[in-house]
Amino acid sequence: MKELKHLNKYFKKYWFKLFLGILITIIARVFSLIMPSYVNKSIQAVEGFISETISISEAKGLLFEYILIIVGAALLSGLFTFLMRQTIINVSRYIEYDLKNEVFDHYQFLNLNFYKKNRIGDLMNRISEDVNQVRMYGGPAIMYGIQTLTLFACLIPLMFIKAPTLAAYTLLPLPFLSVLIYQISKIIHKRSTKVQEYLSTLSTFTQESFSGVSVIKAYGLEPKINAELNDLAIEGKDTSMDLAKVNAWFFPLMILLIGISNIFVIYIGGKQYINGEIASIGIIAEFILYVNMLTWPVAVVGWLTSIVQRAEASQKRINEFLQVQPTIKNEVETATPIIGSIEFRNVTFTYEDTNITALNNISFAIEAGQTVAFLGKTGSGKSSILDLVARLYDTSSGEVLIDGTPVQELNLNSLRSAIGAVPQDAFLFSDTIENNIRFGDENASFEEIVSVAKKAAVHANIEGFTNKYDTVLGERGITLSGGQKQRVSIARALLKNPQIFLFDDCLSAVDTETEEEILNNLKQVSQNKTTLIVSHRVSSAKNADKIIVLENGSIIQEGTHDELNNIEGYYKELYLNQLSEKE
Structure with missing residues (x-):
């Protein structure tokens, strides 16, 4: 016994x-x-x-x-x-x-x-x-x-x-x-x-x-x-x-x-x-x-x-x-305020379950309030960067710093409370649309929920449902289309009003016109907030303060849209291909 x-x-x-x-x-x-x-x-x-x-x-x-x-x-x-x-x-x-x-x-x-x-x-x-x-x-x-x-x-x-x-x-x-x-x-x-x-x-x-x-x-x-x-x-x-x-x-x-x-x-x-x-x-x-x-x-x-x-x-x-002990532990009991500057110093990260090295000795710095986009092929390590910022994983080597402090020395609850994340695979609960958005801030009023839904360009869709915001979703949000799930997830993150936004290819299922509308709204909302955008589309990245291009876990290009578009490389080639497709 x-x-x-x-x-x-x-x-x-x-x-x-x-x-x-x-x-x-x-x-x-x-x-x-x-x-x-x-x-x-x-x-x-x-x-x-x-x-x-x-x-x-x-x-x-x-x-x-x-x-x-x-x-x-x-x-x-x-x-x-x-x-x-x-x-x-x-x-x-x-x-x-x-x-x-x-x-x-x-x-x-x-x-x-x-x-x-x-x-x-x-x-x-x-x-x-x-x-x-x-x-x-x-x-x-x-x-x-x-x-x-x-x-x-x-x-x-x-x-x-x-x-x-x-x-x-x-x-x-x-x-x-x-x-x-x-x-x-x-x-x-x-x-x-x-x-x-x-x-x-x-x-x-x-x-x-x-x-x-x-x-x-x-x-x-x-x-x-x-x-x-x-x-x-x-x-x-x-x-x-x-x-x-x-x-x-x-x-x-x-x-x-x-x-x-x-x-x-x-x-x-x-x-x-x-x-x-x-x-x-x-x-x-x-x-x-x-x-x-x-x-x-x-x-x-x-x-x-x-x-x-x-x-x-x-x-x-x-x-x-x-008896299984979490590897990600909150080492700091007192709350730590988060402003939003982010720095990666010689970061290498390998997934324990697959032994795949997602990031290989990368370094970059993001000032508080900047918008930075990450582009690259599938498996280049873009999403891994967002996971390390939210401290869902710890680095294999190197350091991730928030406001100049290693993330391990920050209060974990303070860090994640300061982050509004929209994952690539949008997850919605089997509840009403209103409550799914309210997940970002349980004390939000209905008017605030409607406001962020409009900014996420999903309000019109919700109003078209029979029960509108009281529509109960199926498991994992199966009632909605892929684009609608992504936009509801964006509305949830906007309602949280965090210091750091993490958008992981969250506009992949919406058309270009809706994408442009959402991006314009995000630009207004994210002023003075650090925003990291992972995308396969140049249209999602071109207005960012900085664009970082990854390949096989390494940074191959870094700069603004104009800077990268004036030199031969992955970004310019991607831009021209997507421009011709749009035309």
Whole structure:
């Protein structure tokens, strides 16, 4: 159970409720133990009447008294059982809530390489299915475990006090049960881990299939995907059946062993009563009730073992990710104001997952308030520059400085709060258009949202929708066209009103007229703000204060539009080609 030690901090946090729940559980079980002894006394009262040692009125009086005690104890036991569930089960829900938040918070702090190495379906399964399995350990397992321990602690001494020989025979099957549970639980642990791993695989497959449903339909891949899912389902069935077959041994074994105990009670108890070793046949009835009271707790031992093994397997999978440390850490606690000057000093950057060197010993400086455009072929390193400015990655060598300070020495929250980024692949949430834009500033008024939408040249499109700004988008903004998604993302960045704008080829899906309109609006909005524009179009770059041309991660040209257009090279060639295409 070493992996489950991670939950100790939550048990410590809710120790009072947990302690109260355990105390109530013990009280509830103690009240339930009253019934068998008073059943014995009731039978003795009847025996007393039959043997004429007491009168019928005395027998009736005793039976009435014992029945009231039995009913009262049962009601109190039921009340405390209710309170038990209200405390211990609630604690398990609190732990589930805290653990999900811990996992989610940790996910958010992990760097992008983590998400390149792990699939979304697996991440989702660990925060949902695995956490739910752990919750079962933090609630039901503790509750039923305490019940079982309490019954064993109270019943076994009580049985030996009342009839030692009968108790010994009655409890004889229990050691065999313990050995069987131990052997079976080891198998359950291995198979539970396989089941959880399969669920992650299934979540990943279905998530990718639903996200890429347009590609699946376009290529007519439905039969292939169905066949793959069928194979996956068969694998899941076989994996789950392997676990179910082992779990299926528990209850039949329990019932068998409890049945043997009942036979011992009747046979040994009957012999002792005949031989006069026990005074009343009521003791046999009492012991039968004791054995049947032990039936569920003994059966629960197997169920608890299964729960603990599943929780152990799930917590191990959760811990694997919780132990992954983010490489991008906030080293500065105090806020650091950002003005907007940017400098790259001999920066080399290699992607860890692919080992591709995106930038090779590049250096340049951007003054605060300048607009700089980056041009180059696909894979030349343009987007990598923006990622390093936002500190989504750290350099392999060299330094990135903001306002003369290395980015590692800036407060990470301050840095990213000062940046308005529009990625190449615009991401929109499954929410209203208004809320997607408001993501840039949650306190913005509706008028401000409309204003930035107009500047991003998307207001007219939004007004054409039936629900206008209240239009709810599909997952990842699938309701909108590529150009509309890009413009909504631009509006979001404009609403944030940051010190640094990062536009990563965010006008690639709009026509040239709309592009020109947006660029003119951006020129007004971005005055006194540092703006970095990545593009494949000269039209997006020609009005920039500086243009930097990249090739294979190195700077091959740098200057203004006029300067670069007057010399032979990549920029002039690109400009002439795009000019002729436009004409």
